[in-house]
Amino acid sequence: LSRRLVVALVHYPIVDAQKNVVTTAITNLDIHDISRSARTYGCTDYFLIHPIEAQQELLGRILGHWREGSSGRRIPARKEALSLARGVRSLADMFDALGGRDAVEVWVTSASPLLRAMTFPEAKARLDGEGKPVVIVFGTGWGLAPSVIENADAALVPIRGEGSTFNHLSVRAACAITLDRLRGAQ
Amino acid sequence: LSRRLVVALVHYPIVDAQKNVVTTAITNLDIHDISRSARTYGCTDYFLIHPIEAQQELLGRILGHWREGSSGRRIPARKEALSLARGVRSLADMFDALGGRDAVEVWVTSASPLLRAMTFPEAKARLDGEGKPVVIVFGTGWGLAPSVIENADAALVPIRGEGSTFNHLSVRAACAITLDRLRGAQ
Numbered sequence: 001l002s003r004r005l006v007v008a009l010v011h012y013p014i015v016d017a018q019k020n021v022v023t024t025a026i027t028n029l030d031i032h033d034i035s036r037s038a039r040t041y042g043c044t045d046y047f048l049i050h051p052i053e054a055q056q057e058l059l060g061r062i063l064g065h066w067r068e069g070s071s072g073r074r075i076p077a078r079k080e081a082l083s084l085a086r087g088v089r090s091l092a093d094m095f096d097a098l099g100g101r102d103a104v105e106v107w108v109t110s111a112s113p114l115l116r117a118m119t120f121p122e123a124k125a126r127l128d129g130e131g132k133p134v135v136i137v138f139g140t141g142w143g144l145a146p147s148v149i150e151n152a153d154a155a156l157v158p159i160r161g162e163g164s165t166f167n168h169l170s171v172r173a174a175c176a177i178t179l180d181r182l183r184g185a186q
Numbered sequence: 187l188s189r190r191l192v193v194a195l196v197h198y199p200i201v202d203a204q205k206n207v208v209t210t211a212i213t214n215l216d217i218h219d220i221s222r223s224a225r226t227y228g229c230t231d232y233f234l235i236h237p238i239e240a241q242q243e244l245l246g247r248i249l250g251h252w253r254e255g256s257s258g259r260r261i262p263a264r265k266e267a268l269s270l271a272r273g274v275r276s277l278a279d280m281f282d283a284l285g286g287r288d289a290v291e292v293w294v295t296s297a298s299p300l301l302r303a304m305t306f307p308e309a310k311a312r313l314d315g316e317g318k319p320v321v322i323v324f325g326t327g328w329g330l331a332p333s334v335i336e337n338a339d340a341a342l343v344p345i346r347g348e349g350s351t352f353n354h355l356s357v358r359a360a361c362a363i364t365l366d367r368l369r370g371a372q
Contacts (some may be wrong), residue, residue, distance in 0.1 A: 041347035077354035161227040168263035173362035
């Protein structure tokens with residue numbers, strides 16, 4: 001038995017290289033790759049958070065193409081993975097869709113160390129029990145804005161290679177590795 | 187002490203959904219994401235294998251842009267990661283660059299089970315010792331052609347989530363997870 005797991009990808013509020021709060025654009029391969037990773041590791045939902053209507057329309061067209069078009073018939077596994085993805089305007093809208101902020105536990109991720117972050121073995125132990133659904137939140141750009149981190153229930157340590165301090169993974173890779181560390185079958 | 191680790195991404199020979207041997211196109215985010223993962227986990231080289239001159243020229247332009255252009259100054263970590271990437275025309279050309287086929291050990295990956303594949307703990311034990319450099323080979327499209335698999339020294343088990351048989355990860359995610367399982371710092 002394991003807790004329900006949800007993935008969120010935030011395009012606002014995000015910081016840029018100068019720590020300004022910005023909005024990033026939706027990337028097609030973020031939709032595909034993270035849906036496929038989420039489905040592989042038994043996540044129930046993948047929320048793409050973007051405040052701009054035109055970006056939500058773009059996302060809706062891409063998802064509709066796979067849900068209803070010929071590509072979904074050609075690659076059924078892709079259609080199945082993309083069925084987890086949906087767009088919302090804000091973190092608040094995501095929480096509403098999940099029954100409210102208090103109905104879930106929010107874990108944030110970062111390429112830089114955060115205060116009192118859980119190690120992955122600690123996080124895995126916490127996930128492999130009973131409890132509220134867990135939403136793992138990933139940032140685009142240069143990472144999640146401080147307001148997102150401050151309002152989380154827990155944080156994960158950054159992903160590192162053995163003996164390395166290099167911290168410039170793609171969000172697609174970071175998400176895949178995070179889910180594998182929490183829910184991978186060796 | 188650990189053995190030298192090299193990543194290879196094959197665009198030919200690859201199979202399509204009907205198991206025909208085909209050539210796939212180079213994808214910009216395969217260059218970036220796999221370079222970043224390779225650098226994170228201490229790989230020394232990332233070979234992109236493509237037989238077509240126009241695709242090698244495209245790859246060269248993208249890499250040159252990051253090595254010499256303004257983007258590399260703007261994001262030094264990206265420049266550092268992309269310095270691992272290089273294009274070659276064939277697996278044979280990659281082996282030549284590494285001192286010959288017998289100078290390296292070739293491990294293939296697959297989304298489907300392969301005969302006598304190593305588990306990740308077995309592979310990690312084999313890597314954490316002395317020995318020839320290890321080249322981990324990833325396929326694009328629907329996976330590596332049989333000729334590549336038959337000529338390998340070893341294979342890795344497919345990546346799975348706990349209690350799941352879903353096997354449609356992106357190659358970018360599969361590469362990131364593979365390297366993390368072999369060289370991740372928990």
